[in-house]
Amino acid sequence: MGEIKVPVVRNILEVNERLARENRRLFDEKKILVLNLMSSPGAGKTSVLERTAEALQGRYTMAVIEGDIQSSYDAERLQRKGVQAVQINTDGACHLDGNMIRTALENLDLDPVDVLVIENVGNLVCPAEFNLGEHEKVMILSVAEGDDKPLKYPLMFQISSVLLVNKTDLLPYVDCDLQAIHERARQLNPTQKIFDISCRTGEGLEAWTAWLEARIREHKGLP
C-alpha cells in the first residue's frame, strides 16, 4: 500500500453549524426570537439588557444566557431585574459555541419566553465565527472605543444586522466622530440598523426597544 491522498473539502466548523441549526429549530418551534449580543468588554452589554428588560416588562418576557470567562456577576445583575438568566462560564474560551448554548438551554424554562438574548463573551473577533442558532446578531460599540473600530474589526460589523452605538453621553469627553462610525459601518454593511443610545441617560433607547418589539411581533406572526 502506498500513500493515500483523500480530498476532503469539509467546513472546519461543520459540527458547530449543525448544533446551531438544531438550536435554531428549537427556537423556531417555540416561536422565540433569539439575539446574539456581541461587543468588546465594557461596551455595555449587560447595561443594555437591564434597560431593555425594563422597557419590555409586562409586555414581553425576556430571558438571558450570560457568557463570561469567569463569575456569575452578570447573571445576578439581570436576575435582580426579574429576568430569567443562566450563566455559562467558558473557563478561558473567548467565545460561545452552539454546544454551550444547547447545554444552557437545559437550565431555562423556554415556554414563557418571547425573546432570548445570548450575551456573548466580550470580544470583537472570535464570536463572529461561531453561529449559535440566533436570528439576529446585535453588536454594541461604545463611543469611548473610538470611531476606527469598523476598520479594525470589519467582520463583526459585516455580520451584525444591528449596531448599537452606546455611551453617547460621553461624546463631549472623547475623541470620537459619531458620523464616522455610521459611515464606516454602512460601507461594510449597508443594511445594518444603527441606533445611537445611552444606557446612562436613556437617550435613544426607545427607538431600539421599538425595533425589538416589532421584531418580536413579526417573529411570532402577530400584527
Add this chain to the structure above:
Amino acid sequence: MHEMAIAQSVLEIVLDECRVHGIATVDRIAVQVGALAAVVPEALRFCFQVVAQGTPAEKAVLDIETVPVVMRCPLCGELFEMEDRLDMCPQCGPVVSGLSLVSGREMTVMSIEGRGKDDGA
C-alpha cells in the same frame, strides 16, 4: 484566540476521514483559512499539535493556505484583493453602498495525506 476550538474541529474531521479511508498515519493535512477569519497559522499549528497527541494525526504537518479577502465593488463591478481597508474600491474610493465579500471567510479541510496499516511508520 479561537485556534484551540478550530484545531479540535480539524482533528475531528481528520479522524473521521481516517476511519472512512483506512488511514493509520496522517502525514499531511491541507487547510484553507480566509484572511478575515482571524486565525493565526502558527497558533493553529501549535494547538493542533496539542490536541492531536496520541492520535494517528500526531505527526501530521498542517499545511495552511491563507485565502485572501476578495471584494466586489457594486459600482464598477471590479473584483479586487483587500489588504487593509474593507471599505475602499481602488477605482471608486470609499463605497457607501457596500462592497460584497467574495472570499476571505473560508475555514475548510481540503485534503489529507497518509498511509494505511500495512505500511509501517
